[in-house]
């Protein structure tokens with residue numbers, strides 16, 4: 370006897386024979402044994418399913434996270450001007466978690482619900498195709514409703530994740546600039562701003578809850594409608610002798626079964642749509658092709674790299690501020706083997722010049738050449754590995770000083786302790802690092818300004834750009850940094866230096882000085898020559914500088 374009829378036949382037999390208590394007991398016992406068997410097997414299968422889904426789910430999330438992180442790190446620098454740290458971190462942690470949930474546990478539950486529903490519906494059709502067709506008339510309107518609901522849920526989920534990303538962005542910025550927040554006594558107002566952002570997330574979550582409740586209500590109701598229609602239509606069929614009691618009872622059971630599966634399916638569908646919403650930005654990130662290649666292009670043999678640098682008619686505006694050009698038709702030639710100091714008032718574009726040389730941004734017009742090669746033809750990875758920079762913002766990772774110094778090397782694992790000491794000595798940092806109780810093993814915090822890890826890397830540099838020696842440094846540190854730079858410049862066979870400098874002592878080491886003003890190189894020549902021009906910009910700049918330093922000194926006294 371075929372399985373779908375089995376249960377119906379058992380009930381029919383009991384009903385038709387007016388079964389006595391023993392027959393009833395025997396039937397119930399065999400039913401219990403069968404159910405216990407199914408229950409135990411089901412338990413073991415379920416446990417295996419949960420375990421496997423958990424493991425594979427975590428693996429999916431891990432793969433998603435690493436692919437996204439890799440995609441983020443490949444993007445051009447302008448991408449990071451548009452997408453801020455906190456937001457990206459949120460994508461990496463929260464969005465991937467939501468997507469992970471929707472495709473792991475949920476997918477397994479969903480597949481089970483689909484299989485259960487499919488089996489239930491097949492049984493219904495097997496027992497009575499006409500009754501099944503009638504009962505399932507409810508499905509098309511529910512399906513249409515589900516599509517609309519799914520779309521809306523997806524958009525809400527996307528908005529929720531966006532709002533969450535903004536909240537994380539705000540928190541990240543404020544926490545990482547805690548000193549500024551404290552200095553201005555902005556703690557309470559920042560808490561209020563964050564609360565507003567958190568409220569936005571809450572109000573979207575509320576909308577989602579209402580939507581979900583509505584949808585679950587409708588699917589629950591549709592299950593009940595199915596049962597009512599079975600009772601109504603099945604009763605008619607039974608009265609007209611087209612259906613037996615057993616068939617109707619078993620049909621009813623399968624309808625229950627399908628009703629429960631539909632509840633499972635709704636939950637699966639909701640989670641899936643939520644995952645799609647949260648995943649929208651992740652797919653965008655994954656699919657995004659960086660505007661610049663990372664490691665493609667021309668690599669010059671070492672003997673061909675002389676170090677002549679030329680900016681020809683360069684015009685540039687930051688992609689996020691196209692309306693405010695930084696350079697217009699800027700031209701500058703730095704012959705090989707010379708040291709060029711670049712000076713200019715704050716905001717005149719000194720750092721931008723360096724960013725362009727490092728090919729973090731491409732000019733909107735004009736060309737930047739190194740030894741006659743347009744830097745757009747050169748391999749950016751190779752180019753940067755030959756340019757050493759000393760940043761005015763010493764960026765340190767939260768690990769030991771030793772690891773921070775080694776980070777600058779091509780292969781940090783190959784760096785010896787002696788290399789690290791040498792780099793620290795060159796950077797004038799060896800003695801004060803040794804003075805820490807844990808020396809080079811001292812753990813520095815995020816942005817724990819102690820020293821720059823570039824010493825290592827500069828060993829291999831042919832072009833070097835120490836950027837602004839910050840005025841904010843106190844007198845002693847400034848002297849140490851100056852001295853370190855001079856030491857770096859002395860003992861090396863570098864072809865070209867571009868120094869971005871404020872101090873005359875640094876500028877004096879240069880063969881020529883370029884003064885940036887009004888989006889171009891306003892003056893260029895030897896520093897003595899430029900200083901002798903009383904009306905010249907350089908002269909004015911240096912006078913202002915001297916005045917500021919005098920002020921600073923007085924403030925220190």
Ligand SMILES: Nc1ncnc2c1ncn2[C@@H]1O[C@H](COP(=O)(O)OP(=O)(O)OP(=O)(O)O)[C@@H](O)[C@H]1O
Pocket residue numbers: 450687689690695713714715716717718719720721722837
């Ligand atoms: N990533 C960026 N996106 C948009 N604008 C930027 C960006 N970086 C710098 N700017 C703007 O470009 C202009 C030039 O900045 P840049 O940092 O190159 O000047 P600078 O001469 O190095 O200044 P300072 O001496 O103060 O360091 C400034 O108006 C600055 O606000």
